[in-house]
Amino acid sequence: MAYYLKTKKLDIKTGQANIALLNDQEAMRYGIHAGDKIRISWDHKELIAEANTSEEKIKAGNIGLYQDIWENINIPLNTIVEIEVLERAPSVQAIKKRLLGKKLKYEEFKQIFADIASGVLTRTETTYFVASGFMRQYTDQELYFMTKAMAETGEMLKFPGLVVDKHSVGGLAGNRTTMVVIPIIAALGLTIPKTSSRAITSPAGTADTMEVLAPVSLSADKIHDIVKKHGACLVWGGGLNLAPADDDILKVSYPLSLEPYSKMLVSIMAKKVAAGVKYLVIDMPVGKTTKIPDMETAKALEKKFKYLASKFKIKIKVIMTKTEDPVGRGIGPALEARDVLRVLQQKDNYPADLANKAIHLAGELLELCGKAKKGHGATLAWKTLEGGQAWTKMQELIKAQGGNPNVQPDDIVIGACKKYFVAQKSGRIIFTDNKMINTVARILGAPSDKLAGVYLNKEFNDPVKKGERLFTLYARTQERIKLASKALEKGQIFKIGR
């Protein structure tokens, strides 16, 4: 039974779910209760939302759409749409089955991911699915089914040329190598359509940092054009509908900060499969305060990555590096964008660690896909960076995405309020707390406030003298600086020893 209502814009943001507000009396008449899932259809498109009800905030005949909807979905306003109450999703049976410890078939995974992606499954049902991953380790075959199903639930891209990619398993502050690697690789004629996520628990994702230089929320058509013309892009993945179930799965994984490795594997590989990647380098930082705590875990993961890659005929190399140390000096979108520009423009004060790491990863990828002979990848990458071709390519990308290609590092605005922290004693920096840096940068306002963040005046292993600057906080308001300073009373970013 369908009903017809006129869409109205409401400025309420939940940060979590698509909510549509119905008039209380009308909803009752239609048999819709607060909390029910409804399908909203218009113009051969549809959207699943959760119904809330109100006596006054919405008139009969209207349906109020929350900000989470109209910000992300192109649904017409003040327009009549069709409303339908949803029954229980078909995949709920499969989720129950997995929760009771049974293996699922490909078709069952496909149905689950399709229902998650379309919003038919509630947040609670999606949580049960994620939880079922702990019931019994996924078999290799299940991992393959999941990856295939997750990829095939969304768009499957086909780009011309040799499609390659580089992926960093997260957790390391300031790890913006992507923005250096991509222009190097693309400058050498390979196709590298890079889609990134925004930060969820960290102070900046690649998409957040790139957004300081150019728009990243582009339409699928626009992204295709750019990649065809320039061999690369540096965009937010949301516009492309790649492995769309992944986003919602991430949202329910985050509260427990329990990302099962199986979920991570599937999430990464499904996107590569959907993007048509043929050669892939995985950068896996290993360390207590990163996502992968030890080499044993890293090696087990490498094996699974290799298994999945072989199933999809992707050539893969996993690079495991033991580290706790942030990459670059700036943490937070604007500060990280400055670092990246300094490296690409080869400024005198460019952060060497960021450049070196990017060169190393680019080199490995060049060797893997046969663009460079074994042992010569890093040299080729280095020449491309030093010779300015990488920066020229980056300028092309910035311009194509709608930014200013002549931007200089110091043009980038950072927080007007700042505070230095100095060494309380002389010595050497013997430990950097990567997690603490992330926490402080987030308190300062990153990533939603791009100007905010932490600049590291010193690095791991640097000698310091008492009273010397260790790091600097940047924020939009003094209040944020105060909040971050408070957090720094409880924990510290650097440990100074002998």
Add this chain to the structure above:
Amino acid sequence: MAYYLKTKKLDIKTGQANIALLNDQEAMRYGIHAGDKIRISWDHKELIAEANTSEEKIKAGNIGLYQDIWENINIPLNTIVEIEVLERAPSVQAIKKRLLGKKLKYEEFKQIFADIASGVLTRTETTYFVASGFMRQYTDQELYFMTKAMAETGEMLKFPGLVVDKHSVGGLAGNRTTMVVIPIIAALGLTIPKTSSRAITSPAGTADTMEVLAPVSLSADKIHDIVKKHGACLVWGGGLNLAPADDDILKVSYPLSLEPYSKMLVSIMAKKVAAGVKYLVIDMPVGKTTKIPDMETAKALEKKFKYLASKFKIKIKVIMTKTEDPVGRGIGPALEARDVLRVLQQKDNYPADLANKAIHLAGELLELCGKAKKGHGATLAWKTLEGGQAWTKMQELIKAQGGNPNVQPDDIVIGACKKYFVAQKSGRIIFTDNKMINTVARILGAPSDKLAGVYLNKEFNDPVKKGERLFTLYARTQERIKLASKALEKGQIFKIGR
């Protein structure tokens, strides 16, 4: 860091969560994001809510409280309250541990239930806890820990006299024996403080049906007074804060309609422990369309019930009955209330099955607690009902709770729109679909619309002639009748055979 805002009433209902709306700019300044959990404190009380944000719907300096909050919680409006962002709940660690298959200690369960009850745990985190129940069967000791922890998280009641109770494991339509058993037992001088739930998936809970006769949402003080004076009550349990975590656990169990038996056991027993019950009869209908599908499951559950009861020194009897057949003729709050009154007032047309079942259960309880000799309980119960003492006691309870003690069955208003369904052929009723009855009654509007429901003109095993009335639908509007008729095109309530 605490902030101060003035409470404002908003008329939006989510049906799921406590939401508080903050001004967007202000929230940003305070470091609160949409989706964050906040603690609202006033006058030594506190409430945990989820933050949503809006630019226009709420002014800076104010905090908007959704209907789900101000309907259920006595928080002052237009009053300055203290706001604080919550960090991750301490019990998240314990939930992770259980999810990874490890056993939990009493203290860990206690922390989890306390955090669920106070709202510190999010819906997603609570879902992970429920899902962890599937990881590994709970050991008997874990079940004991959970029951104890869940009871002790809330109020622990102490009523004078011999405190007894009767509990029906749900799933059977029209199973309103409670409203007959309680007055019988109380008329015989025992203490039976009955707290019930409202319907969640069924068309009427005992609280919904009793509410047709008298208010059931009473304060804890009022409930205590009534029980002291009359030896019984028939109220909604929400006001008493008994095993408060149970409600939220139920909410996340419902979407998968996967109530693990362990959850059911703990939920029932925790409330009995908290209410100080010493003698307990469990009514367990067993059948394909009820909660317990077969006798094997029923027996396994009986064993666990007995184990838990022994740990808390409760004398228990579990009565397992194979049935699919609804009890009484009416399904839906008003129609069920009519049935109950007919039994209590011993009207000519009283539904015999409801009376018989209630007598049987009351008899078992009287024997269990020593009020009647073995084999004489049912007779004593029957005399109390027939002699009118049970109705007199019910009148006391109705009056004490604020209803009209002289109500007659036909005084109760039922839906003005009705539709008869007649037999398509002659024969005998060989099957009653309990689930279908529930579905149809809900479509008609029960339980939120008390007037709506299904009246069964025939019962299991009745002979019928072609064209004879089988059942009648009642609703407030013709639209609801149409919707229910539509559902009845796909499935049927009765099956007629030879």
